[in-house]
Amino acid sequence: METVKNALQMASNTVWGWPQIMPLMVVILLGTGIFITLRLRWIQLFRLKHAWNVIRGKYDNPDDEGDINHFQALSTALSATVGIGNIAGVATAIHYGGPGALFWMWLTAIFGMALKFSEATLAVHYRKINADGSASGGPMYYIEKGLGAKWKPLAVTFAALAVISSFGTGNAIQAFTVSDQVLSDFNSILTPGNWLINSVDFLGIHVEPVRIFTGLFTTFLVALVILGGIKRIGRVTSKLTPAMAGLYVGGALLIIILNWQNVIPAIAEIISQAFVPKAQVAGAAGGGLLLFLNTMVWGVKRGLFSNEAGQGSAPIAHAAAKTKEPVREGVVAMLGPLVDTLMICTLTGLVIVLTGAHETLINGSILNGSPLTALAFKTGLAPIFPYGDKIITLAVFLFAVSTAISWSYYGDRSIEYLSSSKSIMPYKIVYVIMHFVGAIVSLEIVWAFGDIALGLMALPNLLALVLLSPIILTLTKDYFSRKHKVFKK
Secondary structure (H helix, E strand, O other): OHHHHHHHHHHHHHOOOOOOOOOOOHHHHHHHHHHHHHHHHOOHHHHHHHHEEEEEEEOOOOOOOEEEOOOHHHHHHHHHHHHHHHHHHHHHHHHOOOOHHHHHHHHHHHHHHHHHHHHHHHHHHHHEOOOOOOOHHHHHHHHHHOOOHHHHHHHHHHHHHHHHHHHHHHHHHHHHHHHHHHHHHHHHHOOOOOOOOEEEEEEEEOOHHHHHHHHHHHHHHHHHHHOHHHHHHHHHHHHHHHHHHHHHHHHHHHHHOOOOHHHHHHHHHHHHHHHHOOOOOOOOOOOOHHHHHHHHHHHHHHHHHHOOOOOOHHHHHHHOOOOOHHHHHHHHHHHHHHHHHHHHHHHHHHHHHOOOHHHHHHHEEEOOOOOHHHHHHHHHHOOOOOOOOHHHHHHHHHHHHHHHHHHHHHHHHHHHOOOOOHHHHHHHHHHEEEHHHHHHOOOHHHHHHHHHHHHHHHHHHHHHHHOHHHHHEEEEEHOOOOOOOOOOO
């Protein structure tokens, strides 16, 4: 397993670009976001009001083609992004890159809003309406249809990478974080050496029994839901997403209110360390430039993991929206990074920095992942509630299961594109198995695998967005030049 871990980490560094040479994915991702933002004249700022009206159902026509309404499409996409990236992702970014990594997460979100708009607009414009009335769409469809048949190998490449990424980014990482958090809770209440927390050899992997049991439980829940298809997923996530986000956000806001006098200094620390990070952070080595690049890479990497802007996953969900107007779903999609990163990830980062959890030694070391966020919540809520860490345990569970459910849909749309609908059930069986595997392997293995898949999946999609930007611009200008019918409920 040590050999596997080292190989995956080296591959991850290759995909994302070694900071010592050039953070290639950072340049590509931010560069594409800036290009699209300027081409669309900062649509993410000037069309927010219209996006809110669409979400409220003001323009929902029940006769439009598609599977789910605008709110359900956004909920499905958000349930796949508002999750472990907001809890464990922010924590790992700060652990390895320092507080300044949060600034670079903000930057990916701001420019990522324009990328999300573009992805969803193209997804609806080029989607395929199946014989049963359901919709299939996403980068594989707009690459092939928008760029032409000669680009189909790129579409196939994207779909294959999306399947692989669904096993890691949207599935194994979710399962691992739940089992890791539950193990952390059991470690705090059981005596050392207890059989539940004492690692055993299981299928050649050293793992604690409590993680095995947790993995079996979440695997059962995920398997139970994903067999129902996108309509059930839309109904489940439209209820789960607001509930789980409300619980988590409420706890974070309470901590910020309790520490209101330190909020401005914390924000100042985040911004200053984005450019001049401290040398003590776990991922740092070398001089000032390398420290800066390390912080930037971790921020952008975890920003992409959190909001998935430019990765090409969310447009697969948005393609199922009931609408005849591609741009209408585009403005809905661009709200994703706003909610996910600029709001929820910011709350997580502030709580960690305000409580000093990222500098607190526990048994001689600084925590990482969801246990770090749990420590921050426990410390921040201690004056009024001694079990703040249990909010993280519940949030991790809800976020992870919801994300895994939504990502299964991304994968089955991709496998259908590559093969046929007959391949969907075998895919789901492998997906369920990979969920359990994720629960029992190490943090370094599961995150490295997720980062590799994430970066590779984004590359063909970002290229397509640049090449199809004239189409995006034409659709956008046409949509906003017209008046749109309001449907009363």
